[in-house]
């Protein structure tokens with residue numbers, strides 16, 4: 247039986263913290279579907295859903311066991327539609343725990359077959375978040391070793407389109 251895990255998130259943008267979880271997850275699962283959420287807060291996203299899909303597809307273009315898809319609605323419904331029963335999530339610090347526990351229990355309530363597997367983030371990425379990346383980039387700092395080059399390229403492209411060098415996330 248092929249073991250498929252769904253790795254959901256906003257990925258706005260994907261960081262090496264996420265990539266580290268995916269790479270380690272590939273040792274445990276036969277296939278990982280990176281599921282990018284359109285959600286109510288999508289309007290506040292810096293990258294559109296299409297951009298996020300395209301960035302992540304570029305990063306994993308040589309990895310046949312990874313699929314990248316956007317999803318709408320409930321995660322449990324999406325996971326079921328993929329005939330999967332495993333959700334993979336990364337945990338950075340204790341601050342993540344409460345939200346992750348709540349989400350995994352709510353998902354379990356909606357689908358008792360669903361299992362959420364948590365992997366601890368590698369220590370060197372425990373401070374890293376998509377919001378920190380956007381803040382550093384928008385203020386002209388270096389994110390070397392924190393995100394792949396394609397993220398920085400896309401970010402600068404979007405800034406040029408907007409003809410501004412300060413970005414507001416509101």
Ligand code: PNS
Pocket residue numbers: 254255256257283285319320321322348349350352353
């Ligand atoms: O990277 P994030 O923003 O922490 O990911 C959160 C995400 C997308 C996994 C979560 O918000 C989610 O599953 N959204 C889909 C809607 C849903 O199923 N909500 C109920 C979960 S309790």
